[in-house]
Structure formats: structure tokens, C-alpha cells
Amino acid sequence: MDKMPKWADIVLIPLISLFLAAFFSALVILAIGENPIAALKLMVDGALMRSAGWGYTLYYATNFIFTGLAVSVAFHARLFNIGGEGQAMLGGLGVALACLYIDWPHWSLAILGASVGAACFGALWALIPAYLQAKRGSHIVITTIMFNFIAAAILNYVLVELLRPVGAMDPASAKFPEAVHLPTFQDMFSTEGSKLFRGAPANVTFFLALLACLVVWVLIWKTRLGYEIRAFGESETAAKYAGISPVRITVIAMLISGALAGMMSVNTTMGESERLILNSTEGAGFIGIAVALMGRNHPFGVLLAAILFGFLYQGGAELALWTSIPRELIVVIQALVILFTGALDNMVREPLEKLFIAMRRRNA
Amino acid sequence: MTAPAIELKGISKAFGPVQANKDISISVQPGTIHGIIGENGAGKSTLMSILYGFYKADAGEIFIKGQKTLIPDSQAAIRAGIGMVFQHFKLVENFTVLENIILGAEHGAMLNSSLSNARKELKHLAEEYGLNVDPDEVIENLSVGHQQRVEILKALYRKAEILILDEPTGVLTPAEADQLFRILDRLREEGKTIILITHKLREIMEFTDTVSVMRRGEMTATVKTSETSPEHLAELMVGRKVLLRVDKKPAEPSETVLDIKGLRVVDEAGVERVKGIDLTVRAGEIVGIAGVAGNGQSELLEVLGGFADGTGEITMNGTALPLTGHGADGQARRAAGISHVPEDRQREGLIMEFAAWENTVFGYHHSPEIQNGILMDNNGIYTEAEAKMQRFDVRPPDPKLAAKNFSGGNQQKIVLAREIERNPDLLLIGQPTRGVDIGAIEFIHQQVVNLRDQGKAILLVSVELEEILSLADRVVVMFDGHITGERVASQTNEKELGLLMAGITDTSAVANGNGGNENSTQEVHADG
Amino acid sequence: EPALIFDLGGKFDKSFNEAAFGGATRWAEETGNTFREIELQSEAQREQALRRFAEAGANPIVMTGFAFGNVLSEVAPDYPDTKFAIIDMVVDAPNVRSVVFNEHEGSYLVGMMAAQASKSGTVGFIGGMDIPLIRKFACGYVQGVKAVNPDATVIQNMTGTTPAAWNDPVKGSELTKAQIAQGADVVYAAAGGTGVGVLQTAADEGILSVGVDSNQNHLHSGKVLTSMMKRVDNAVYEAMTAGVDLETGFNVMGVANGGIDYAMDEHNAALVSADMKASVDGAKEKIASGELAVHDYMSDNTCPVE
Amino acid sequence: MDFLTLLQVLDTSVRLATPLLLACLAGLYSERSGVVDIGLEGKMLAAAFFSAAVAFYSGNAWVGLLAGVGASVALAVVHGLASITFRGNQLISGVAINFLAAGMTVLVAQSWFRQGGRTPPLEGDARFNPIELPFAIGPTDAAAADRPLSQLIAEAGPLQQFYSELISGHSSLVYLALLTVPFTWWLLFRTRFGLRLRAVGENPAAVDTAGVSVVWLRYAAVLLCGVLCGVAGAYLSSALQAGFVKDMTAGRGFIALAALIFAKWRPVYALWACLLFGLFQALELRPDIIENVIGLKVQVQLLGALPYILTVVILAGFVGKAIPPKASAEPYIKER
């Protein structure tokens, strides 16, 4: 007998955790002398009440879908990929190389090429930690953290020494050619009469992200590979018994994870900045952890959580714009979400389990 | 009558939805050895752990020497004079013996004085009880038997008057076990009280004064050992009359299916576990491998099943099987016609979090008949799982239920349904009835025999001699990675196999006897 | 209502951004009006901040830092009725005013000052991010030093190659220690927030430092030789004063029009002798009149002296 | 490279190794008890801010230190709650704490000082100033001679140079950090507490059944970790620097973690590992020296990434295997 009904596990617990995180966030806002209700209203107005707000919310959400899926695919194999950040950085490099050095006739081909570039570079960056974990038992959490730093150093080197156009000041690549410009929501949905999503960076990559959700869902629950990934994640000894190679699954799961993380850069680098800049990832790799935790590692949950975090991000930017609350408030909220949904999960779960068991005893 | 050394009243304990102990009361007289028996999962360890303060009871009281005593933690238990040797030792593997002994019982805040004190005391205890261990040796370098001594020394060092031993002989050779019981006798003579948990009725009958039987979390009876019999105890354990022998025709073995030559296996720690064995299994016979746990049987199964590497030669139906690399994994073995019921169904045979239907294709998930293009044919698998569960009488027959939610016996039936229905040429089957109740045991044994009668080869590994003797046609005994003997099942007995299991190949003294339940007087010193 | 957007170093970097803030504050105090402001925390915010302010009707919108160049050239055409002013970068659009400074001229002046104050004949330069703009500072400085003492040694270090270099006082401090160890007794920091660490360490270790952008003499009174003042405050003040009538186009601020200067006040009066001041003022006049041309690194990406 | 330059580089290494060493030893206590802590970074950061802020208000660096330690310990308690009391995932908890500190410090700094997430500069006694050891040539001698200190030292004999440049002239916290190494060794290997601490990181069940509370031992270790991270953070903002700036730990917590692996969880090795990583950081500041010595231009990015690369190499077991305490990252769960 399960300790708890399934709906409680996948809906009730995240909701309670989220509520706790929101409650503590409100306390924090109060503590710095601001009004949480007013802050929330400002965030909602700025992020959800205008089409451009949605354009930003969904832009950020696109990033978080990719990194959230990346974390969750790895997590199905019980691999904790903290390296999304580094994988996304190098994914950006893949996008830049694809966009700068190949003559694309049309954006639709370019986005495919850039996706492949991003996925390959991201996957490559996940491959080494995966291999070391599988073959040499090096703890993947530590190696992926290290690889984040190493990726930052590489990107730094490449941008400063190799890709920066002569005479330019920022460590950034040249602007991508016009042909690889991705249609933004503004391009797609504005009509003659009304301009929608004006200036917002959301672009077709959002649909690519939705597609990724679907593909990951099919992969994890409908295919042999997904079956093997989940089986390996639940029990390594059982996987070995079944002839599922731990090395192979570790490597494949991390390759997929790294590829997904890398593909985030299609959105930021190709869809938004249209050149490779330093720190275009802006911590999205880490937010993927919170998104995956909240979404219970299910693509649909990841989608919802990503939109929630997109809202927080855009709302936070609005706060910084119109009040004196720094954008770091969002970092705090993010921390609280990770803390309550991830680390303090049992604090919510245990009393609930007791409650359900007691209820069942009484009914029996 | 003096006050009992221990008296438990109305102890209850639930782990989540599992009621491990239900309103248990028991009392043990000082200076006696009290046995506790029961099937796996009956709640024996839980009860003792409560007495030792490891778990907290939900309800109930504990009296020590007539005094009501609160035991919220192990510190309190130690203060009350209780010592416990757990089923799974609680030692710090990379500490020395001495450090393990003083841990938690140091004199003062500095280590030096504690260590020298303990060294003296240890010497004294070693002389008194013959419990010799090198105090400066690191635990991981000690044999299991010596590790157990350290556990006993830990308890004695803390001046335990009451000693609890949880399945102490499961990991010992018969010789080591004999030595253990001599020590226990000494302690009893000194007036110490001993509680002994064991699965072996022989040990209960031989060494205990009184015995309690547990079943499904409840204490079903407490009796004087002298006033009971093994048959009676078995009945108390499972709740009904027990059939001990399996109904089967004599074997009709034909051609060789599996042929092993010079097989060696080195485990991950670099220890050689199988040291060159030769073995054949023919179609239509059941070969049983007997041995104390840890003598290489598991590794043998692992190599055959494809999840450990080995060296040597193995042929299956005349073709050589690779022993390393991709061609030697579980998938390749299944393709070669080998099915495998693993020793540990929960850690190996099943994914506990997966639903039963998903588990019915575990290991066979690449089979073409369950694919639907690039996807898995989940609907087909589900329908087939439902039918399988009917045929194997899995209860409840609900394919959606997660494997962890079935009882041990039913989990085993799911594994068997999956492996037997593949109709393999060779079935590897490890500890098939561990923790399974007698009704299910009968069913499982019957399935295995049926498969044999269809002309399939079966290799059975079990630590239960009774099971080997009743199920196998031919018995091979393993000790320390070697085969120490081979007997025809109907022409040997537990005594003889016991000697082989201790590495003694000269069994003339006990050979050809039948039964083998009479008390042995023979001293065996296999280990120094 | 005008708006001011600070670059990543932040409003209180004690140098560049703070100067801009000072100019805006002066305008607000004098006119009694208010202005909108935001400190950027991330790259992606640049465009958003520009658009949101423009949509909210802020006019003019002033931004500090070359990094806005790219974004502004995209955003400006979308809001033809809004005036923008960008400092340190040239953006060619009809509604943008680009303000650039002749930092090399000011650096030349403080270089002369440093060479005269140095006893060891070795002076230091610590730049922020290694970009042409900062090399322009360095090159002007070296020219000034050599003009006074052709044998002087100038130790040059850059803090880093990324924007983080603007805000790394720990590294600034260690670089200063290293330069001191190599004998430098005057260091010039052109490093934004990193300079805080440079000036601090110089004061701790008992040598002189030269501030940048704002007048930083007061930070460690009696220990900062002078500051190379880049009157970002004036540029911001003027832009806000002009309001919607802001004159667009290219605007160079140098010694000649008071956009660049070196700082003298009570905090460094004791450090600068009359002779030193006289020689530096002489050079200043020559530069203003065009008699003395200080080489601009960015004109050809080279520096004639090392 | 001459002797004096070498000394200067080593001097910088010591200064930069100090926060690493303190954080590394902090991690050592925690991980030896079986609690993995990737939140060293966050605890240091919080301590850096609160110590600078309180030092600014009180004008006393030691009061600031206390506040910093308090902040770090508070986060340690959160980590303890998550990983000990509620048996959650220690890695996730560490990640959360890093974010919490990164956000909170800026938020509070902005709310208190309105200076864009930094504290005002610290002056005088609000900082830990360098200590001049007896007989060393220091600023006082320089002032007396009215000559630059660097010249005085350059003229001294090699031994005096060594003493004055490298040994003398650090803040008290540097010496404290160095003393923490033998103290930690003694505590771990010579006392009852140390024995139990090491045991609980290897096999908590053994400690539990020996009648010692696993929970309190682990809390003690986690709190010790908090204290040391607090000192490390205070050192950053009020000794190495004069005030807090956003994200000023700059990955030091992770380098400390790397050093801990490099040191195989041993205190004396930790000293060497941190000095080595400190040296890398010092060399990153002086690429000119490397260029002089090996005659090759080394990319600063490579120098910066070297500790991380080295850690991966070590983790991969190419330079001897680093085996962590057996129970590390495993919550002690008795009842499922």
C-alpha cells in the first residue's frame, strides 16, 4: 500500500511547498520595508497583463523549459546535473558557430542547424562528467560544478581572443547575419491594427521548447530507452541484472540532458541577442533545478513550473524597474522554492503521510 | 521465581502502513538463552531493536529486572545492561578494532587514555572467553566471523548483562557457529541472559531454554524448548501444517545444456570469489548449489546471468558464451536462452517503484513482440501482464500496483512468472523462497519442477539445505570459491553437506546416513 | 521626466556611474524635478529597460557605458519621438546624442602628475576590463609620465577581460600590492569599482594613488594624488537640462571644453606642489589650444610609448 | 624570477589561500560527519556581508566577525534542518543556500545602505589590519626611515626578507586560519569528539547503536562548519577587502570544496591544497611572472580554471583516488 495517494504526491506537496516559499518571500519583502501585496500586483501587471509582459515571461520560460527538462531527464537516471549552466554556455558557442560560419538561406534551416550545434556542444560538455561518473566513479555533482567554471573560462577565452570582432569592446561575437533572425512573437502575431508583444524577445524557440516537452515525454514513458533510463534510476543493481549497461545509460542520459541544456542557447543567443555574449545563460541552468523539482520531473510539470519562473523573472525585472526592490528578490524566491520543494520536502511530506495513514486506519 | 531479566508488555510498532509489531508481550528469565523464531518480516528484528532503543515503540512498556525502564535510545539500553549484535553489523569499517570498541564508551574527552584502557580490558576479555582479535587490525580486513567477535566484545566491554544476537549464524561456517555457541554457553553460565534470533530450528532445539514464535508482527507462542519439536515450531511459524518434501518424479536428464570449465570471478574489491570451478547442468535436471552465504555461489550466478565478468570457459548448448564485455551482459544471456530469477528480488529482480505490468517485461523490454514501431507496446504489455498475474496467482492481481506494494511472496511470483514463461533452456534461480510463506513455497517449487519435467535445465542456489535437498536432483557444495563436493540429492544428508560447506571433504564419518538431525559431537576446526 | 540607466558596475561604483548619478542629482536638486533610474543587473535587461522607459514616456533617456551601443542602435528607431543620450559610445541615429570623452588627454595630465610625485621612478596603471577604451587611458597616462621623466617605468595591469573586471576590488587590491612590490609608488586606477580596492590598498600601504572619472580625492584624504575627472556628471546634467530639446549627434568632451580635467581640492592640496601644478597646467593649456596632441589609442589601436 | 618576487607571490598566495583554507576546513568538519556541503559559498557570502555591515555600524571588526559567524551559522542550521532533521537531499539544500545567500545579501545591503548591494567602505578598526610581528620590517620602520617599505625590504638579508615579507604583515585571521589546521587535526584524531565525528561520517548506525546521538553529532559538525565559513567570509570583506560587494566570494566556496577533495578530507593536506590553489590565484594576478619563468604566455583563463581542472583530474582518480567518507551525502534514515 502506498503511504499516500498519487495526487497528493504530485499536486498537494508541491503546492504546499510553493505556498511556504511564497509565505517566506512575503516575509522577506516585508522585512526590507516593502509591501508584498503591492509587489505582487506590480509583478502580475508587468508580466501578465500586457502582451509584451507575456512576451518576456514566455521568453524566460523557454529557457527554463530547456534547462528544467535537462535536469529532469538526468534525474530520471538519478544523475544530478548541476552543469546545465556550463552546458548552456557551450551550447551558445555551438549556436554562434553555426550562425556565423554557415550561410543559411532561411531562418527555418538556420534554427535546425543552430539547434544541432547547441545540442552537440551541450552534450559534449555533459559527456566528460558522465563518462567520469560511469567509468571512474567521479561524483557527477562535483564534476559538473567544476565544468561550469571551466566552461565559463572557455567561453571567456573564445569571446575575448577568438570571436570578438576587431576593435569591439564587449567580449561578444559579431552580430549574426540577418538571414538567421528568428521570427519573434511580435513578427508572428502582430497585425496591422495592433502591435502585440512589442519588443519582447519571445520567439519561435518557444515552440521548439514545447516540442521538446513532448519528445521528452514520449522518450521517458513510451520508449525502451526511457524505460531503461527510469529503471537504471530506480535501481542500478536491478538495471545490471536486466542487462542495462550503467555506463551506457549514464552517458546517454547525460548526453540528452546536456543537449537539452545546450538548446536553451538557441533562445537566448539566436532568438534574443543575435550574437554570442558572455553570461547569456544568466543562471538559467540552476533555475532548471528548481523547475525540475517543482515539476516533479514530468515534462508537463516542467512546463508549468517554467512558466511560473518566467513570470517571476519578468515580474522581478518589473520590480527593479519601478521600485527600489532589487532583482535579487527573485533569486531569494528561487532559493526558497528549491529549499522547500527540494531539500525540505520531507518537512511537508512526513506529516501528510501520517495524516493519510491515520485517515486510512480510521476508515478501515 | 526471580524477577525476569526482561519483560516486554504490549509493544506495538508501525512503519508507515506496515504494522511490524502488534501488542507483543514476552518475558525472559535471567541466566537463560531465549530463542525467537519467525519468518522473514515477522518483526523479530524490529522487536529487539526496540528493546535496544534503536527504534521507538508506538506503545508498550519495558521492564528490566522488574524495574520499569524507559529506553528512548541505545545509550539508555546500554545503561540498562543490554548489548546487541545486529543482523547487519554496526561497525565502522575503516576504524581499528580498538576504536570500534571504545566508540561511545570512551573514558574522558581524550582518546589516549581510552585506548590504553580498552587495550587492557580487551586482553582480559580475550583470555576469559577465547575471543581473540588483533586490537589494531582495521575492521575491513577481518573475516565476518571476527567482525562478529568484535560486536560481541563491544557488548561485553560495555558490561552487558543481557545480550541480543540477531541471526548470528547466518554468515558463519558451521565451525564458527559452534565456537559461537560455546561462548554463549559460557556467558549463560555466568548468569548473563541471551536472546537469540535464528531461522535454524536446529539451533533453537540445541541451545535455547525457551523459545518464542512470531508471525506477521504478533507473538504467537512462547514455550519451553524441551517441551516442543521442530514440526510444532514450524507450524506455529506459518500457521498451519507444513509439508517439507516436494512431490516430484525422478529426474530424466538428457544432453548437457550448460558446461562450465575453470571459471574464476574477481569481485569489484579485487577479491577472487570463484576460484576455478567446473560444472555441468543437463536438460531435465535440477542442480542445486549449497554453501554458506558468501562462498562464491552468488558470483557464479552473476556471471551466468551476465552481470559480473569472469574468466574461464562457459558453453551453452555447445556454443561458447563470452564472459566479459557487451556480449556477456544480461541481454546477451537472455538471447542465449538463459532466464534468471535473482537472489535478491527487491534489489535486482524488480524495480520496486515500477508498476507490476512494467516489471513483467523487465529485462525483456527489447523483445520484438512488445514493440510498436519505435515505441513500446504498453497496452499489449499490460494485457499480457494481467493474464500472467492470473496464471501465477499473484495477489492482488492488479497490474497497476507498484511492485513495492506486493508482499515478498507475491513479488517473487511476479519474477517467476516473467522468467519461467519465457520458456528458457536454462533457468538460473537463486534463493527462490527466501522470505516466502509456505503456501507460496509449494507453488514455486511446483513451477520449478514442472519446468524441469519439460526438459529444461535448472541451476538452483540456496542457503537453505532443506530446500536444496528437497528440490535438487544433484547437489554441488561450494566453499571458499571451490567446489568441495558433489552428491546425488537422494543419497546425502544435511550433516554431510554441512561438512562440505565447511570445506571438509572427508565426509566418510557421516556419509550415507539419512535424516541428519541428531546432535553432533564432532568438533570441527576449519578456521584457526 | 528623464531617465538614467546605469551600467552593470552599479550606481555607487565611486567612479563612472556615480559621476552620472551626481549629474542627475544636481539637475534634480536645481530644478526640483525627478528622474527615473535603474541599475542593470544583467545583459538581457538592457533592451527591456530602454523599451520600458521609452514606453512609459521618459524623455530623454540617458545611459552610461559603451555596452549599450548595440542595443540602442536597435531600439532607438522604434521610438523616434524619444531622445536618447549615450555616454562613451557612438550610435548613429537621428534621435541619439553620443557623448565621448578624450580620456587620453586627462590621463596624460595625471600621468605627468604621477611622474613628478614618484620618488622611485616607477608608477603603476591598473585598468579594468581589457578593452580599447581602457588602453586609451593607459596610453595617455604613459605619454604623460614619459613627458616628465623619459626613464620612468610604467607597470601596467588589466584586471580582467570580462565585465566582472569592473567590480573586482579583491583583484584590484592584489594587483596594487604586486605593483608596489615591483617598486611603484603611484598607481592610477581606471577600473570602475575595482578601483576602490586599488585606492584602498595604496592608502593602506602608504603610496599614492590616482582616481578616475569622479573626483576620488576624498576617498582617502591625503593619499590620493589627484583624480582624472571625466565630467560624465556634466554630460548627464546637460542632457537632462536640455530635456526633450536635447541636441542629437556626436559630442566630444575634452580638456578644451572642460569635459576632462584633473582634480584639485583640500584633500590633495598638500600632495601637489606649486611646481607640479604649474607644469601640468601648462600642458593643459597646450592641449586645449591644440599645440600638444596626445595620441589617442583608439584612433589606430596602437600606442607610441610603452 | 628573483627571491623577492617569489616571496611576494607566496605572500599573495597565503593571503588568498586563507579564505579557501577556512572554508575547506569548514567543509572538512561537515563532510567528515557525513553531511556534504556545497553551500560553503553561500555561507561565506552571507558572513562577508553581515560582518562588513555590522563592522561598519559598530566600527569594530571583531563585532563584525561575530555577526558574520552568526549569519553563517544561521544558514548552517538551515542546512542541518534540511539534511539532518528532515533527511532531505544535501546537494539540493546546498544549492538552495547558495542562492539564498546570493539574493539575500544584495537585498539586505540595498535595503540598509542603498548603495547598489554593497556596504560602505570600512576604515580603521572596522577592518582587520595587518599585524607586524616583532623584528619584522614593516610600515612603522618605513615611516621612521621615511622610505618606501619595498625598498627597505629589498635591502634586507634573505632571511629577514622571508620573515618580513611572507611571515609577518598578515591580519590576525590569517594566523588564526593557520592555527586551525593543527587544531582540527588534534580534534579529529586525538579526542573523543573527533572519533565520534569521523565514525558518524562512515557509519552513522554504528554511532547510533553505540548510544551516541547521530543528530547532535552532525549538528555539531555542521555548526562548526558554519563558524569557520563565517570567519572565512569576515576575512574576505573586512581583512582582504574593506567592505562587501555583491558576489564577492567569486566561487571560492567551490574551490574550497575542490581543495577538500584534493586533500582527501585531511586537515594537513587541506593546508597544502589551499596554498596550492592560493598560488594559482596569485599567479593569475601576475601572468607576467609565469611568462618570465616559463617563457610562454599562459592564458589567464587557463590559470583561473586550473583549480577546477585539477579537481576533475583528481576526482577521475588519475592522481590517486579520493575516497570520501562512506556515509557522506546519505541522510541517516532509520525508518522508511
Ligand SMILES: Nc1ncnc2c1ncn2[C@@H]1O[C@H](COP(=O)(O)OP(=O)(O)OP(=O)(O)O)[C@@H](O)[C@H]1O
Ligand atoms: N526501518 C524500517 N522501515 C520501514 N519498515 C521496516 C523497517 N524495518 C523493518 N520494516 C518492516 O517491518 C516488518 C518487520 O521487519 P523485521 O526486520 O522486524 O523482520 P524480521 O522478523 O527481523 O525478518 P528477517 O527474518 O528477514 O530478519 C517488515 O515488513 C519490514 O519490511
Ligand SMILES: Nc1ncnc2c1ncn2[C@@H]1O[C@H](COP(=O)(O)OP(=O)(O)OP(=O)(O)O)[C@@H](O)[C@H]1O
Ligand atoms: N517496503 C514496503 N513499502 C510499502 N509496503 C510494504 C513494504 N513492505 C511490505 N509492505 C506491505 O506489507 C504487506 C506485508 O508485507 P510482507 O512482505 O511482510 O508480507 P508477508 O506477510 O510476508 O507475505 P508473503 O508471505 O507473501 O511474503 C504487503 O502486502 C505490503 O503491502
Ligand SMILES: [Mg+2]
Ligand atoms: Mg531480522
Ligand SMILES: [Mg+2]
Ligand atoms: Mg514476507
